[in-house]
Amino acid sequence: MPELPEVETVVRRLRAPLIGRTFEDVRVEWERMVQLPVLELRTRLSGQRVQKIARRGKYLVFRLTGEDTLIFHLKMTGDLQVFPADDAFHQHDRVMFSLDNGHQLRFRDQRKFGRVYLTDTPDQMLGRLGPEPLDEAFTEHDFLALFNGRSGRIKPLLLDQEFIAGLGNIYADEALFLTGIRPQRRASTLTDEDKRRLYRAIRQVLSIAIEQNGTSLPDETYQGGQYQQQFLVYGREDQPCSRCDNPIQRIQLGQRSAHFCPSCQH
Ligand SMILES: [Zn+2]
Incomplete structure (x- = not known):
């Protein structure tokens, strides 16, 4: 998607x-x-x-x-x-x-x-969409403020287009892996430092993917383009984690799947 x-x-x-x-x-x-x-x-x-x-x-x-x-x-x-x-x-x-x-x-x-x-x-x-994660005016401070009054699990929250715009299953899973946060964690348990790292990871995965997609054939762009080769957790169920070799897990979370490493993400 x-x-x-x-x-x-x-x-x-x-x-x-x-x-x-x-x-x-x-x-x-x-x-x-x-x-x-x-x-x-x-x-x-x-x-x-x-x-x-x-x-x-x-x-x-x-x-x-x-x-x-x-x-x-x-x-x-x-x-x-x-x-x-x-x-x-x-x-x-x-x-x-x-x-x-x-x-x-x-x-x-x-x-x-x-x-x-x-x-x-x-x-x-x-107008009802949340902020653009790559907008220059969208700061770490703005990202932290989005969490006020939010108590749900972090992965579904990242997929909520009124919370933040543009993220889907792939890049939410990848950003959470880079941050060491499990997709099923309650947003209210995240520290400010967790949120800052998540802000940076989201911007990083999205920017790299845009760069890589630019070099993909048009027909493969919508499937993640060249960036597919670099997925660390998404679509890698049972394959070894690139950091610790333990198998990546896939779980159902809400209506969607979520991929994560049980030893690297807490
Ligand atoms: Zn791992």
Whole structure:
């Protein structure tokens, strides 16, 4: 599932081919991915030019010349790429946006959980998200303050997009390993020093992953790209811990899995 680094990589790849381009039409093969009537999407989007492409949490946010903002969520298996319009379609191409230069932005999504929104009130959707972990203005002090009044387990808390934006299963597991904190620890038992180390680990894993994804093929980006080779705990159940050789454990925590080393993490 694409997380902050994968979405950021897609955003960076889309800027050059899309900024300044005008949408001419939209073809929808799977209507449930589009969060407004298809006819309305086609009508409102036609003639609008892309001014800016940004990321907020795991959302891709396209500012357009009109009042509207086009927003995508890649969910489990979504990916966005630009192709010449006469290139053969892929069986998982679900929504195709025709551009004024004979190219198409294609939303490819095997599982069909991806979403397309067009809204003139983007803050209603994006405003509830927590802070951006890589934002320069987001300090250690701000991170510590997020924990006020929080009593749940640390891993589900890190996955809560209203607590902090953009983290998912992979990078939460990796950051907790680097910090020596078990995913099932109560957030209220973390010391300020634990939280400072966690803040630094989160920023470290996300930054390295963005760097590595930048060198991956587009098709593998959403699976963690080159960074997959470096996972220390995620997806490594029963394999030896890189620090102590004990087997990595996988447990269920809430609705999700969590991977950790029982001897290195407390
Ligand atoms: Zn270990």
